Amino acid sequence: xKWDEFFVTGEPMIYGAMVSIVxxxxxxxxxxxxxxxxxxxxxxxxxxxxxxxxxxxxIISALLMLFRGGVDGLLMRAQLAxxxxxxxxxxxxxxxxxxxxxxxxxxxxxPFVIGLMNVVVPLQIGARDxxxxxxxxxxxxxxxxxxxxxxISFVIGGSPDAGxxxxxxxxxxxxxxxxxxxxxSIALQIAGIGTLMTGVNFIATILKMRAPGMTLMRMPMxxxxxxxxxxxxxxxFPVLTVALALMMFDRMFGSQFFTMANGGMDMLWANLFWVWxxxxxxIVILPAFGIYSEIISTFSRKNLYxxxxxxxxxxxxxxxxxxxxxxxxxxxxxxxxxxGIFSITTMAIAIPTGVKIFNWLFTLHKGRIEFTTPMLxxxxxxxxxxxxxxxxxxxxxxxADYQYHNTMFLVAHFHYVLIPGTVFAVIAGFYYWFPKLFxxxxxxxxxxxxxxxxxxxxxxxxxxxxxxGLKGMTRRMYTYSESTGFGPLNLIASIGxxxxxxxxxxxxxxxxxxxxxxxxxxxxxxxxxxTLEWSTHSPVPEYNFAVVPKVNGLDPFWEAKKGxxxxxxDKIEEIHMPNNSGQPVILGIIFFFFGFFMxxxxxxxxxxxxxxxxxxxxxxxxxxxxxxxxxxxEILETESRLRGEQV
Amino acid sequence: MKKxxxxxxxxxxxxxxxxxxxxxxxxxxxxxxxxxxxxxxVSATIQMGVQLFLFMHINEGGSKxxxxxxxxxxxxxxxxxxxxxxxxxxxGYK
Numbered sequence: 001x002k003w004d005e006f007f008v009t010g011e012p013m014i015y016g017a018m019v020s021i022v023x024x025x026x027x028x029x030x031x032x033x034x035x036x037x038x039x040x041x042x043x044x045x046x047x048x049x050x051x052x053x054x055x056x057x058x059i060i061s062a063l064l065m066l067f068r069g070g071v072d073g074l075l076m077r078a079q080l081a082x083x084x085x086x087x088x089x090x091x092x093x094x095x096x097x098x099x100x101x102x103x104x105x106x107x108x109x110x111p112f113v114i115g116l117m118n119v120v121v122p123l124q125i126g127a128r129d130x131x132x133x134x135x136x137x138x139x140x141x142x143x144x145x146x147x148x149x150x151x152i153s154f155v156i157g158g159s160p161d162a163g164x165x166x167x168x169x170x171x172x173x174x175x176x177x178x179x180x181x182x183x184x185s186i187a188l189q190i191a192g193i194g195t196l197m198t199g200v201n202f203i204a205t206i207l208k209m210r211a212p213g214m215t216l217m218r219m220p221m222x223x224x225x226x227x228x229x230x231x232x233x234x235x236x237f238p239v240l241t242v243a244l245a246l247m248m249f250d251r252m253f254g255s256q257f258f259t260m261a262n263g264g265m266d267m268l269w270a271n272l273f274w275v276w277x278x279x280x281x282x283i284v285i286l287p288a289f290g291i292y293s294e295i296i297s298t299f300s301r302k303n304l305y306x307x308x309x310x311x312x313x314x315x316x317x318x319x320x321x322x323x324x325x326x327x328x329x330x331x332x333x334x335x336x337x338x339x340g341i342f343s344i345t346t347m348a349i350a351i352p353t354g355v356k357i358f359n360w361l362f363t364l365h366k367g368r369i370e371f372t373t374p375m376l377x378x379x380x381x382x383x384x385x386x387x388x389x390x391x392x393x394x395x396x397x398x399x400a401d402y403q404y405h406n407t408m409f410l411v412a413h414f415h416y417v418l419i420p421g422t423v424f425a426v427i428a429g430f431y432y433w434f435p436k437l438f439x440x441x442x443x444x445x446x447x448x449x450x451x452x453x454x455x456x457x458x459x460x461x462x463x464x465x466x467x468x469g470l471k472g473m474t475r476r477m478y479t480y481s482e483s484t485g486f487g488p489l490n491l492i493a494s495i496g497x498x499x500x501x502x503x504x505x506x507x508x509x510x511x512x513x514x515x516x517x518x519x520x521x522x523x524x525x526x527x528x529x530x531t532l533e534w535s536t537h538s539p540v541p542e543y544n545f546a547v548v549p550k551v552n553g554l555d556p557f558w559e560a561k562k563g564x565x566x567x568x569x570d571k572i573e574e575i576h577m578p579n580n581s582g583q584p585v586i587l588g589i590i591f592f593f594f595g596f597f598m599x600x601x602x603x604x605x606x607x608x609x610x611x612x613x614x615x616x617x618x619x620x621x622x623x624x625x626x627x628x629x630x631x632x633x634e635i636l637e638t639e640s641r642l643r644g645e646q647v
Numbered sequence: 648m649k650k651x652x653x654x655x656x657x658x659x660x661x662x663x664x665x666x667x668x669x670x671x672x673x674x675x676x677x678x679x680x681x682x683x684x685x686x687x688x689v690s691a692t693i694q695m696g697v698q699l700f701l702f703m704h705i706n707e708g709g710s711k712x713x714x715x716x717x718x719x720x721x722x723x724x725x726x727x728x729x730x731x732x733x734x735x736x737x738x739g740y741k
Contacts, residue, residue, distance in 0.1 A: 338739035
């Protein structure tokens with residue numbers, strides 16, 4: 001292989017990206033060395049098994065990926081802003097919409113949701129960490145290895161270019177001969193292993209580690225949503241694992257699973273992809289429903305309306321999410337019966353979702369509503385998501401879908417579902433739980449400015465796409481002629497996307513400003529909230545709770561504040577905590593190189609790295625690590641320091 | 648020492664190897680599709696038992712309700728995936 005095949009060449013923007021990657025890497029290395037932070041980074045972050053720090057690392061990665069995927073989106077909008085634009089060529093545009101989709105779903109939405117899960121769930125159930133802290137670190141580093149592997153594709157070897165759905169036969173070695181789709185199959189596989197482990201870990205945590213007295217039906221709604229999400233992860237991700245493995249075999253070892261000859265079936269890829277892909281939508285949206293439930297209840301100063309129906313609607317959604325996948329390819333040519341069945345199951349999902357929408361509205365009803373930044377995102381979510389939902393029901397009608405299929409109408413629909421559904425939710429959750437992690441709130445005035453910029457620009461960007469779709473503009477077309485008449489609406493959408501970019505810059509500035517100037521909170525409960533995580537100090541000490549809380553009902557902290565039964569009655573005792581370990585990050589690095597060698601089919605180094613993985617597993621199997629104990633004296637000192645007393 | 652030896656895991660490992668070889672034989676020996684499918688289905692069923700009993704210790708532990716819910720959910724998803732795929736890709740295809 002020659003060097004000019006190895007590196008992507010011939011694009012000025014790619015050269016710019018290469019230079020900026022080298023500069024940024026050098027800046028980080030020099031900065032860490034100059035400020036002598038290598039030891040701190042290794043001890044406090046890279047080797048940590050603390051669920052809060054792992055959560056923060058997930059969220060930082062997600063924000064970085066939001067930036068990367070956002071730049072992809074901006075480039076797409078810039079290319080489409082005017083007819084016959086020559087900013088990007090067809091190949092480059094294909095790579096950009098592919099990476100935009102993969103990164104936004106798998107490397108932005110998923111880690112942001114998992115990051116919030118990590119931070120919040122153990123605190124909400126009164127636990128001191130997750131069930132398997134070391135495994136949690138492995139999950140993160142595998143996700144990170146997969147994300148980095150996927151991201152280097154655009155400078156080394158070329159990015160995947162067959163869409164985020166990677167449909168066969170387009171994604172086969174015959175029609176996509178570059179290594180791009182090898183990156184797709186292997187990077188997603190590595191990150192997927194991490195996600196599966198997270199699913200196992202959080203199911204075990206929620207089922208086994210709740211504080212005494214917290215029955216299943218007394219769990220906060222966010223914890224419920226995470227439990228159900230993890231069940232979906234556990235049952236949906238194996239399908240993706242198998243599909244990606246078959247894809248890898250087809251592309252690298254000459255098997256014929258998805259080919260059009262020799263008994264292969266190209267449409268089977270689309271089928272398997274969406275058997276995973278549709279539940280995946282609910283994996284990123286159910287935790288969002290949980291976040292909104294917490295925020296709406298807190299800022300309406302009421303308990304959540306219809307708790308039981310909220311739980312049951314999520315369980316029903318989780319089951320229905322597995323029986324609707326064929327609605328993604330109604331036009332593939334199956335008969336009326338198949339399309340009819342999947343139309344009905346799809347429309348049925350609107351029922352439990354509607355139940356949830358009405359429950360939030362009734363929670364707001366007669367509440368003392370406080371318009372904080374997280375609450376604004378939650379309130380904006382309800383109408384915008386409803387537009388997304390209603391257009392979803394339109395798409396669900398199989399016969400009508402022949403008109404909408406693969407048009408900009410569809411693009412507008414899923415952005416209307418996923419942005420208010422997931423992005424607004426994780427930002428709202430970020431604002432809401434931020435003071436718990438760092439001990440101060442993000443500035444409200446700047447936060448609201450960012451909110452309004454984002455919410456308005458979002459509609460300016462994506463509302464025109466509905467009409468473009470109805471006019472006949474298909475998705476994934478990299479240019480169009482002036483006579484189509486698509487120009488003006490596309491220009492409006494592109495202007496909106498600039499507004500979105502400004503909104504996210506305001507959000508980042510808000511974080512930066514608040515780190516420097518925001519007043520510190522000493523109460524631990526800045527929002528006057530209801531659930532257990534607010535009953536401990538902010539920032540949360542590493543052991544979370546000095547004494548394990550006792551729970552007597554829903555919203556135990558709220559009840560305790562209103563003169564109900566006290567949460568903490570026991571004496572402070574020694575606390576048993578897990579030790580940090582460098583093994584997860586090393587395993588992640590080995591997996592990264594294993595994946596990289598596999599992508600280029602460099603077998604000898606790949607086998608060496610594969611043996612490295614097995615050695616790491618063996619080392620862990622024979623390791624004896626019983627953790628450590630924090631003595632009572634140290635706990636008492638930490639507690640009084642966090643209460644703001646002089647020691 | 649006898650108590651420490653992971654008998655179930657070793658047995659499960661050996662069974663898995665034998666079952667994989669049996670399944671592989673369908674590819675290497677010439678046989679009718681019906682016989683081949685029968686061998687695959689039988690070995691797959693035994694493999695499932697090995698997984699559930701020898702690796703996942705499904706007959707140990709207290710909470711039976713969570714266990715049955717889990718198995719029911721798994722069966723639901725598995726059957727829907729297999730038969731739904733057959734429906735969309737073969738039976739319902741014009």
